[in-house]
Amino acid sequence: MTVERPKVGVGIVVERPDGRILLGRRVKPTEPETWCLPGGHLEPGETIEDAAHRECLEESGIGDSTGAAAFAVVVDAGSAQGGVVFGVHARSTGIPTGPGEPHIFPEWVWADPADLPRPLFAASDALLRAWTGATPDPAWQVHRITAG
Template sequence: MDPAGRVLLFRFVAADRPPFWATPGGAVDPGESYEDAARRELIEETGIHADPGPELFRRVVEFVTLEGVPVLADERYFLIRTDADGIDTSRHTELERRVMQHWQWFDRDAIAAHHELIYPEDLAEILSGLNGAES
């Protein structure tokens, strides 16, 4: 989240589903804590070096990855505040370069009004409950 209360989202475009937006993140490596994974994924996907704040929520969801692998994911969402306004995508994998070509900072109202699907689907509601999230 930036100082204006906006959240960074990436737009995913894949051949097998409509485009969607999602927060930075990814898998937990063996032996890695959720906090360490959040820190590592943030650096890899955005170039932003910041420590995870509080875990905002957790959910267990089933979905099929962009590689076609069905997963049961234990998702953890952390609040990470940053002063960054740009990001560095030079550490993206080949898959990320192919499917995550656009990113944007969204405020709560833009999320609620957006015409494409955003994950987590209740992100606008979650932001409503955060201090400093109002723009």
């Protein structure tokens, strides 16, 4: 039996000057509909920040994010698949130009972090809890990244 190693993912909290953050409505035929940060898998040779920028551009069309910095790593300790996801924060004044993957993300919105649409994709929820300082979901280990 071959056991697949967990993939390394990245999610980006893109924040506008008014404090709203970018979320996409995620629809996949085999999964429940959720709301999700832009993100995906780290490609060979990419930095975490480069992967976050690339995924944001590919999925939402926003390519002007600045000041990208990793803030946390979350580990899915509650499922058989596992997973490691780096959280990156950046700022943008951009407008989503439309879904780059309309079959997965038919809609992008700027949401108030205090009033997020639900349900959230599990990895996005874990990253947003880490970003806001909320109590982590017990199924996720949270490792904060500090500058320095």
